[in-house]
Amino acid sequence: MLIVKKFGGTSVGTPERIMNVARRCVEDFSKGNDVVVVLSAMGKTTDELIHLAHRINQKPPKRELDMLMTTGEQVSVSLMAMAMDSLGVRAVSLNAFQVAMRTTSRYGDARLKRIDSDRILHELEDRKIVIVTGFQGINKYDDYTTLGRGGSDTTAVALAAALHADACEIYTDVDGVFTADPRICKRARKLKEITYDEMLDLASLGAGVLHNRSVEMAKKYGVTLVVRSSLNRSEGTILREETTVERMLISGVALDKSADRISVLGLKDRPGVAFRLFDIIAKANINIDVILQSIGRDGTKDISFTLPDENADEALEILEANKSRLQYQNIDVNKNVAKLSIVGSGMMSNPGVAAKMFEALYNEDININMISTSEIRVTVLIDTRDAERAVNAVHDAFGLDE
Amino acid sequence: MLIVKKFGGTSVGTPERIMNVARRCVEDFSKGNDVVVVLSAMGKTTDELIHLAHRINQKPPKRELDMLMTTGEQVSVSLMAMAMDSLGVRAVSLNAFQVAMRTTSRYGDARLKRIDSDRILHELEDRKIVIVTGFQGINKYDDYTTLGRGGSDTTAVALAAALHADACEIYTDVDGVFTADPRICKRARKLKEITYDEMLDLASLGAGVLHNRSVEMAKKYGVTLVVRSSLNRSEGTILREETTVERMLISGVALDKSADRISVLGLKDRPGVAFRLFDIIAKANINIDVILQSIGRDGTKDISFTLPDENADEALEILEANKSRLQYQNIDVNKNVAKLSIVGSGMMSNPGVAAKMFEALYNEDININMISTSEIRVTVLIDTRDAERAVNAVHDAFGLDE
Numbered sequence: 001m002l003i004v005k006k007f008g009g010t011s012v013g014t015p016e017r018i019m020n021v022a023r024r025c026v027e028d029f030s031k032g033n034d035v036v037v038v039l040s041a042m043g044k045t046t047d048e049l050i051h052l053a054h055r056i057n058q059k060p061p062k063r064e065l066d067m068l069m070t071t072g073e074q075v076s077v078s079l080m081a082m083a084m085d086s087l088g089v090r091a092v093s094l095n096a097f098q099v100a101m102r103t104t105s106r107y108g109d110a111r112l113k114r115i116d117s118d119r120i121l122h123e124l125e126d127r128k129i130v131i132v133t134g135f136q137g138i139n140k141y142d143d144y145t146t147l148g149r150g151g152s153d154t155t156a157v158a159l160a161a162a163l164h165a166d167a168c169e170i171y172t173d174v175d176g177v178f179t180a181d182p183r184i185c186k187r188a189r190k191l192k193e194i195t196y197d198e199m200l201d202l203a204s205l206g207a208g209v210l211h212n213r214s215v216e217m218a219k220k221y222g223v224t225l226v227v228r229s230s231l232n233r234s235e236g237t238i239l240r241e242e243t244t245v246e247r248m249l250i251s252g253v254a255l256d257k258s259a260d261r262i263s264v265l266g267l268k269d270r271p272g273v274a275f276r277l278f279d280i281i282a283k284a285n286i287n288i289d290v291i292l293q294s295i296g297r298d299g300t301k302d303i304s305f306t307l308p309d310e311n312a313d314e315a316l317e318i319l320e321a322n323k324s325r326l327q328y329q330n331i332d333v334n335k336n337v338a339k340l341s342i343v344g345s346g347m348m349s350n351p352g353v354a355a356k357m358f359e360a361l362y363n364e365d366i367n368i369n370m371i372s373t374s375e376i377r378v379t380v381l382i383d384t385r386d387a388e389r390a391v392n393a394v395h396d397a398f399g400l401d402e
Numbered sequence: 403m404l405i406v407k408k409f410g411g412t413s414v415g416t417p418e419r420i421m422n423v424a425r426r427c428v429e430d431f432s433k434g435n436d437v438v439v440v441l442s443a444m445g446k447t448t449d450e451l452i453h454l455a456h457r458i459n460q461k462p463p464k465r466e467l468d469m470l471m472t473t474g475e476q477v478s479v480s481l482m483a484m485a486m487d488s489l490g491v492r493a494v495s496l497n498a499f500q501v502a503m504r505t506t507s508r509y510g511d512a513r514l515k516r517i518d519s520d521r522i523l524h525e526l527e528d529r530k531i532v533i534v535t536g537f538q539g540i541n542k543y544d545d546y547t548t549l550g551r552g553g554s555d556t557t558a559v560a561l562a563a564a565l566h567a568d569a570c571e572i573y574t575d576v577d578g579v580f581t582a583d584p585r586i587c588k589r590a591r592k593l594k595e596i597t598y599d600e601m602l603d604l605a606s607l608g609a610g611v612l613h614n615r616s617v618e619m620a621k622k623y624g625v626t627l628v629v630r631s632s633l634n635r636s637e638g639t640i641l642r643e644e645t646t647v648e649r650m651l652i653s654g655v656a657l658d659k660s661a662d663r664i665s666v667l668g669l670k671d672r673p674g675v676a677f678r679l680f681d682i683i684a685k686a687n688i689n690i691d692v693i694l695q696s697i698g699r700d701g702t703k704d705i706s707f708t709l710p711d712e713n714a715d716e717a718l719e720i721l722e723a724n725k726s727r728l729q730y731q732n733i734d735v736n737k738n739v740a741k742l743s744i745v746g747s748g749m750m751s752n753p754g755v756a757a758k759m760f761e762a763l764y765n766e767d768i769n770i771n772m773i774s775t776s777e778i779r780v781t782v783l784i785d786t787r788d789a790e791r792a793v794n795a796v797h798d799a800f801g802l803d804e
Contacts, residue, residue, distance in 0.1 A: 052417070077469070085466070
């Protein structure tokens with residue numbers, strides 16, 4: 001078997017943890033498997049490097065910031081190779097130049113384009129464990145790039161695809177994907193399996209142990225992903241196209257408390273109003289989320305949308321600056337809202353799912369602010385105060401703890 | 403003018419110092435010069451990385467140690483580019499892969515073989531300051547190597563040669579090359595010029611602000627070197643093949659207190675004895691220095707040699723382990739010796755130089771232990787207690803303070 005294993009910054013945060021990860025990899029290697037390890041930078045290294053850069057330049061050029069950041073993973077991989085050597089196993093660390101991990105040009109947020117697998121395959125044939133720097137690549141100018149959020153996961157999935165690996169294991173500090181956040185919902189249960197699409201919805205709804213980009217890539221290339229803990233031996237959660245276990249109605253409940261709601265009230269009820277509004281927001285590079293438009297009445301309509309709370313103030317400023325252009329009456333903001341979602345491929349063939357969720361909330365006397373649905377997801381906006389109670393009520397209503 | 407400027411770890415040890423160096427480089431750049439900057443790792447970074455490695459593996463594989471160490475210079479160069487950007491100047495940092503700084507294969511102590519100047523020239527044409535990682539290269543396996551002691555100086559000289567630079571400035575924490583160590587000899591004077599050969603002797607005798615390898619390379623490629631201070635604007639010392647100022651009898655007095663003397667007494671006076679002795683020492687990778695062999699008497703002879711004090715104990719162990727093979731009577735060690743040398747191309751045509759030195763020591767009642775000479779150097783071994791008095795006496799005798 002060829003196994004790609006990815007460990008995040010916390011898992012390699014200290015020399016002791018590096019030794020632990022090394023032992024775990026050597027175990028698989030000693031069973032005769034080929035092992036490729038992808039690592040992030042140690043613990044807080046990335047933050048420290050950014051801090052150092054900012055002491056010199058408040059707005060450092062992105063090319064140079066990537067040049068700086070990529071040293072973080074190089075430190076991790078070389079130390080890991082030393083750790084494996086101390087266990088008597090041959091290992092070799094490789095950075096983005098050595099693999100030839102080609103990306104698009106965009107510094108700080110590049111996309112992987114092409115991985116040259118020759119060097120890795122050559123080292124594997126030589127019976128070495130191969131340790132690759134996550135998060136980084138090189139662009140057509142032969143400059144370092146970084147992959148943005150969740151970058152090391154993406155590196156691991158891309159390598160698994162390029163090498164036709166039998167498994168791609170993402171190690172994290174949780175045991176896998178849960179039916180709800182275990183810190184909120186005591187009866188939350190770890191899922192044995194989940195589909196890529198379900199995971200994508202869960203990830204974008206704030207329950208993500210995995211970043212969407214890596215899940216999308218896994219789906220695209222059919223890479224079977226396993227999310228599991230680096231702290232214990234529990235089996236984790238398997239992500240694939242179709243789950244093999246019997247289909248449950250829903251897979252999980254996700255909660256996102258970081259959303260704010262903005263309502264633009266009294267807009268003219270005529271074509272192009274929504275376009276102008278969201279075009280202005282999009283130009284400021286703000287991602288908006290759930291959108292709801294009221295039915296027009298008295299020649300006016302209201303548009304509400306949610307967005308990450310760190311963008312709320314900027315969005316408000318932009319809207320006020322464009323008041324005359326957008327011609328609305330006023331703006332209402334609610335910062336005390338939470339997004340509660342249920343996700344599951346099962347709901348596609350079960351029309352009663354949304355109603356069941358609403359009933360559970362009604363029984364708890366929880367008011368619903370906005371509703372938005374997709375094929376495998378129902379999202380409601382509720383008051384933050386009700387959030388945790390709501391998660392538990394919905395989790396119970398769908399019998400996710402059984 | 404194309405100027406290569408090299409700054410060591412102390413000069414880039416903090417964000418403030420990095421800004422200082424940046425300003426100094428930008429000054430030259432703004433006058434219309436092309437500027438290439440070579441940097442070492444920040445302050446204690448290299449030591450810290452080695453310490454981190456040793457926490458994981460007491461004997462880390464050298465390939466992986468180089469992979470780890472090379473991150474140090476990459477941090478320096480990217481931060482320097484950010485500093486120059488903050489001063490409104492375009493700059494680009496390049497590592498050994500990006501330049502294509504090819505070396506021999508040997509990790510930890512590689513030799514530069516070939517520098518590809520295309521990328522650097524292209525960036526210079528684009529009116530950028532180019533900042534290159536010192537000390538590092540890549541070998542034929544596309545693996546990082548490091549150049550060993552004085553590596554960043556070597557990088558700077560090699561780049562100056564490859565780019566046909568008009569000047570190569572080595573910035574350090576002293577003002578230049580002095581006639582003697584100013585901490586010991588108050589009347590020591592900074593030399594305006596010195597020849598490569600003189601510098602080579604001074605460097606190997608412990609007075610080295612420059613490592614021999616970089617001086618040898620400068621000599622080989624005819625690169626005019628300037629050693630100057632990163633702390634002030636003083637002019638520094640120029641190194642070239644022939645000095646243009648009127649030839650002085652000697653250029654400087656060097657003192658090395660780190661030497662020990664070992665005497666092997668009562669060896670059989672027959673061929674092969676010296677060979678066997680030094681072969682055994684060399685196999686332990688110990689560099690010995692001044693060698694003196696007594697004239698044979700009563701069928702036996704004595705051999706004395708000096709060596710760095712950190713190797714003395716190991717050398718003694720080896721000699722005792724080989725007592726029966728070497729057939730000597732006993733060993734005498736003196737750890738309280740100092741090596742005092744005078745260096746100068748002028749002495750080649752002036753036979754009285756050594757005598758003048760001996761006279762100065764005699765006048766101070768300083769006993770000479772051993773004597774060794776080369777074409778442009780006289781070295782004597784004296785008691786450590788006499789060392790500083792001896793430096794001043796010799797310095798005065800040759801009128802180096804005038």
